[in-house]
Amino acid sequence: MDRDLGTRDAGLSAESGDAPDDGIVTLSIAELDADPHGVFRRYRPLTPFIAHESGSYIVLRSGDVERFARDPRLRQSETEYPEIHGITGGLLFDLFDYSMLMSNGAVHRRRRSPFSRTFAARLMMEMRPRIRRTAEELVAEWYEEEDVDLVQRYAALIPARTISDLLGLPKDDIPEFTSLVYQVTRVVSFLFQPEDLPELEDAARRLFDYVEDTLNARRRKPKEDFLSAFVASADAAGELSPFEIITxxxxxxxxxxxxxxxxxxxxxxxxxxxxxxxxEVCREPALIPGAVVEALRYEPSVASLARIPLEDIEVDGRVLPAGQFLILSTMSAMRDEQLYARPDVFDIHRTDHPRLPLVFGGGPHRCLGEALARVELEEGLAALSSRIPQLELAGDPPRVQGHSGIRRIGEMHVAWRR
Ligand code: HEM
Known part of the structure; x- marks a missing residue:
């Protein structure tokens, strides 16, 4: 879940649609960001991949993206990305080095396995009513105001409060915890300047310390909760170091x-x-799960998976060279006519979603939190549409920006008549 990453190292021209000697079109970040769907739509029928000004290749077609997400000839990037961005040590580096997300093979399996025993569907079912209550409380907090930024006052707080609840954090700790989480998130998304690094390293230190203290508290005095089950299971298996467990x-x-x-x-x-x-969603809440999955397809919050081929891989007569940084564009794949009928139409009644939607990736790293994300998105939408069906956008609609990794969103002002 990186952001705008990649490095086939310089050298390639980033002029519009420029085709260097290898015949592969290279596009600049500005061109891609101006209209990513338009670019992908234009090139998808012509070529399996285009080049990115950073040097990465962007794989465009649904069949290739699905296949490569599972292909053992491609690997996660381990610590290459932080190194490219000037992070070579400290906790911010460790966050990549010790994480399941960036690791491969047996190391990845070891780091992910305690979750398969404890982060189960039953837990998500138990959390659903609590998430709904959280969403309703959030709406109640600003309902008497005239105009709010829904991103700050709602969308940002649903995941923060859900995760705080999942970890059983005391209510008073939530604001500080949320602020640390969003600071460290900037690093994983590579949204920082080099001069910000000391401050972000400090935030990472405080977040890691907080998680360590919380885990130790559950070791000393287990509760009937996810974190107690997780730490007991991980400790009993004895396959992870204490620092790996925290990470x-x-x-x-x-x-x-x-x-x-x-x-x-x-x-x-x-x-x-x-x-x-x-x-329709306000009148018929049964439509909410379909609306959620369609919104994730149409304008996804995560646009791609980053991978590196271990060997040369041929696709339709062209070669993705070993060692090349790849952006597997799930965003492009989810608008591919080969996968969806009328892919550029936003339709909450759509029935052609695959059982495993590509927005959550594929293969061994497929999103661990898919079920939880869906519950948060469904209950978040349900609380809002049932309480304020007369909700309106106040001002321009927000534009989700970015063509790879986690995408960005600005403010989103909404208003309503009471
Ligand atoms: C709309 C929300 C979400 C989207 C679109 C999303 C998307 C993704 C994608 C695409 C991956 C795979 C990355 C890769 O293969 O390189 C991933 C992995 C992951 N996600 Fe999510 N995610 C979401 C929400 C969540 C939530 C709510 C959690 C947990 C609370 C979560 C936890 C994880 C973890 C731990 C991984 C790493 C899994 C591994 O490496 O084995 N995600 N997510």
């Missing part, structure tokens, strides 16, 4: 925050721009 929980926290914040805001924005579909 997997920090990965879970970071992986489940910005991704869900952007999606929670964007699904409301899409529906409010298509009033008939918003009204």
């Amino acid at each position: 997997q929980i920090v990965t879970l926290i970071i992986g489940g925050t910005d991704t869900t914040r952007v999606a929670a805001a964007e699904q409301v924005a899409l529906l409010l721009q298509d009033r008939a579909q918003w009204d």
